[in-house]
Amino acid sequence: MARVGIEGSLSDIKAALQEKGYDIVDLRQEEDAKGVDCCVISGQDKNVMGIATTSTQGSVINAEGLTAEEVTQEVESRLQ
Structure with missing residues (x-):
């Protein structure tokens, strides 16, 4: 099964x-994102300056404002 990185605050x-x-x-540190197929972030730490470096080749899903079911559906659609 696919490996999904999750920020700690997203327990549901x-x-x-x-x-x-x-x-x-x-996902506690940037290195934790290596080797995952998809990452789910809370959206609380948005990049204000518009500069982004990524540690993963997988999709990144911003869970801000989404239910657990909606995020699960998004993960499944991106991994298929």
Whole structure:
């Protein structure tokens, strides 16, 4: 099953993805994003200056304003 990186504050989304059988990786540091197929972020730490470096080749999903079910659907659609 796919590996999904999740920010620590998104425990409801983490639980929903684990129920679906995804391998969950806690994103605590930038290095944690390496090797995941998809990342889910809270959107709280937005890039104000418009400069971004990425540590993953996978999709990044901003969960701000979305339910756990909506995020799960988004993860599934991006990984297929």
